[in-house]
Amino acid sequence: MKLSLRSAAVLAILFGLLLPACLGGYLSIKRESQRIEADLANDQRRAADILALGMQEPLWNLSPDAGKPLLDSLMSDRRIVRVIVTDASLGTFLSLNRPERRQGHLHTVSRQVNKQGNVIGTVTVEMDDGQNTAYIQSLYRQYFTTVASQTAISLLLTLLLLYSRVLRPLEMLLDQSGRLSRNELDTPFSWPRDDELGTLGQNLEKTRNAIKEYQGMLEQKSLQLETDLLSRRQVEAALRAGQERYRCLVEDTPFIPWEAAPSEWRFTYVGPQSEALLGYPPSVWYSDNFLPSYLHPDDRHLAYQLFSNIQCSQTQFECRLLARDGREVWVLLSSRAQISEHEQSRLHGFMIDITERKQHELELEKYRARLEEVVDSRTRDLAVANHELESFSYSVSHDLRTPLRAIEGYSQVLQDDYSNQLDSNGRHYLQRIRSATSSMLELIDDILNLYKLSRAELRRQSVNLSTMAQDLAEELNALQQERQVEVEIAPDLYANADPKQIRIVLYNLLDNAWKFTLYAQPSKVRFGSTEVNGQLVYFVSDNGIGFDMKDSNKLFSPFQRLHSAAEFQDSGNGIGLAIVQRIINRHDGHVWAKSALNEGATFYFTLPVPKKTD
Structure with missing residues (x-):
């Protein structure tokens, strides 16, 4: 970096005076900022811990009203912007938000709420550091005000001392050298001083005279040379710009430009991307009857449409081309007819590779047909399953219930008419048979009820x-x-x-x-x-x-x-x-x-x- 003498002298003095003050002030403010940030983090963690402890009972009892006083108490701290209490099963349980308190960056702390060894929720406290930032900024403003005042006083004293002995003579010398650099050679340079600066001024006068003598000889040659170079640079720049635009248009797009002569049924130009499309070099594309030869047999009638129907100003169709490796390449071919000044017709347009799109369309059609088959199959399976379920319901309600009713009836007869012929063990076993039969009938009823509930309107x-x-x-x-x-x-x-x-x-x-x-x-x-x-x-x-x-x-x-x-x-x-x-x-x-x-x-x-x- 180049500095003037005045700037170098002023900067050297100011640097020596202000560096210690700047460094000391910066370190002091940095330590204060770190202390305030640490206090903010401690306060936020303490608030989160208090909230997690206080939200155990409200979350457990699902009582939002019981937790609101604690949230209101925490929100009395102007630094807290938002408090969120989340239930592990239900989502957001309680929240308070004071977006108007946000002045700086938000700091977030979350704590899990545990009850009887289970995580029942989460609390989140977001605290703003805007007040701390404002305080640090005020310290910086005080510091910068002090430094600016010291800078202004030091600068004033330095300029007063330098101006009278060094800067004023240098200004005169700079003015004369500036006139020399601006080619103002008609006015002589005068320098009355006899010191070193005076000698430098006299040398400037000699330089002015020498430059003025050589300027006349070089002026004509320099003017002619600059004119020639400027013209050449303009032509080269225009040529490079045109070449770059053409290259970007032709090579860096998925569109393959082409031009054809309808009367000869052949291409006269194709873009360089054509070789990557089919694997054939441009020379093959320029051969006679390229399109009729390399179009898919089912699409060859489109070549006649392209080259014969030139009265249409614009034509567009999709067709398949045969690549060198045997692939079928789908392209969208767009053409426009143009009549030249000599009444000769020309065709030009673009080709776009749409093979991937066509493959997706075919796969989508296959998937659609397959999906319809699957839906029909699942519908039939569902109908069969419903029929089997109805058959099972009928079997349960009739075939299973009937023998159980018989067992229950005969057991009742045994208990009523023959209990005196049975010992205590026999009567106990008979009672167990009746109890098991009754339980089985209740179970059948419950199964049927569960089934009926699924089908009831x-x-x-x-x-x-x-x-x-x-x-x-x-x-x-x-x-x-x-x-x-x-x-x-x-x-x-x-x-x-x-x-x-x-x-x-x-x-x-x-x-x-x-x-x-x-x-x-x-x-x-x-x-x-x-x-x-x-x-x-x-x-x-x-x-x-x-x-x-x-x-x-x-x-x-x-x-x-x-x-x-x-x-x-x-x-x-x-x-x-x-x-x-x-x-x-x-x-x-x-x-x-x-x-x-x-x-x-x-x-x-x-x-x-x-x-x-x-």
């Missing part, structure tokens, strides 16, 4: 779930009058559902709650609703024996029981919750459960809410 209407649950609770209480069960039913809960099928859902859930609170004192059953992510969720909860969540995958599988018959006399055959899931799924809903051993269970389900009418 849904008749949706607005259903008062609260009234239905109250009726079912009264029925269960009447069947077990010896038990005292506290039932709490939320009022005015409605859903858009099939009343018969949704009654089955409520009966199974309430019956389970009634059944598994046998040993709870007092026994409590609750039916109500909550809201999760803006969606209404119904639930049936109890304070019974509960279950281990690791077995939750068995809950809704047919014939799966989490509690044995030894624990509960009427624990069922494991079909009830499978029926519940089947009905809820048919209503486009979702059912799930949360529980812990000896801490009760809660079954949640969603249903369409009936539309409000004006």
Whole structure:
């Protein structure tokens, strides 16, 4: 980098004065910035840890309102922009967002929320560093103001000292040398000083005289030479530009340009890409009757259309060309007719390789035909399966039920008429036969009910779930009058559902709650609703024996029981919750459960809410 004497002197002084101050100030501000960033990170991690700890109970109980005070408390910190609490099963649980607080970069920290060894959710805290950035920027502004003031004072003193002794004489010398460089040779240079600068000025005057003498001799020759060179450079530049444009147009595009003489039925020009297209050099393309010879036999009539029908200003068609290696290459050939000044017709246009597109079209057609065959085959298989299922249902309901009814009837006769002829073991075995027969008949009925639910037509209407649950609770209480069960039913809960099928859902859930609170004192059953992510969720909860969540995958599988018959006399055959899931799924809903051993269970389900009418 070239510097003037004035600039070099000023920079040297300023560099020596300002370097220590700049370095010290920068290091101080850098340490302060690092400290503030560390404090911000610590505060953000601390906030995330507090939020993860505080969200355990709200997430576990699905109670967003219980977690809102903690979020409001965290958001009192103006640096926090957004807080998100996510449930592991339901998605976003709670969130608060203050986008207007964002002034700089966002820093995100996430923590998992654990409860009883399970990950039940995630909390995320986003904190803005805008206040810290503004503070650091204020420090920089103070620092730059101080440095600028020091620079201005140092510069003023330096200029005052240099101007009188060095800079002013140099300005005169620079002015005269500048006139010399601008070829202002008519005015003599004057320099009254006798020091070194004066000697330099006198040498400039001698140089001016010498240049003026040689300038006259070189002016004519130089002018002529510059004119010739300029013209040549312009011609060469135009030629290179034209060649480059032509090369890009012809070689760097997928379009193959061509030109042909219709009267001779041959190409007079093809682009260099033609050799890669078919494997033939351009000389073969220029041969007579190239198109009629190398067109596919089924497309050769198109050559006559191209070369004979030149009255059409523009022609475009697809055809197949035969490559050297035997391939069939599909091309889109576009042509335009043109009449020259000498009344001679010419054809020109482009060829585009569309082989890949044609292959895709053929494959798509094959796939379409195959798909239609598969759909027809699957439809036939489905019809056969439905028929077999109906046959099985008939067999179960008639062929299996009849012998079981006979066994049950004869067992009843034995018990009523011949029990006094049997010893205690015989009567016990007879009772077990009747019990097993009854269980088998109930199992057959459950299988048929599960099958019928899948085929029954849904008749949706607005259903008062609260009234239905109250009726079912009264029925269960009447069947077990010896038990005292506290039932709490939320009022005015409605859903858009099939009343018969949704009654089955409520009966199974309430019956389970009634059944598994046998040993709870007092026994409590609750039916109500909550809201999760803006969606209404119904639930049936109890304070019974509960279950281990690791077995939750068995809950809704047919014939799966989490509690044995030894624990509960009427624990069922494991079909009830499978029926519940089947009905809820048919209503486009979702059912799930949360529980812990000896801490009760809660079954949640969603249903369409009936539309409000004006």
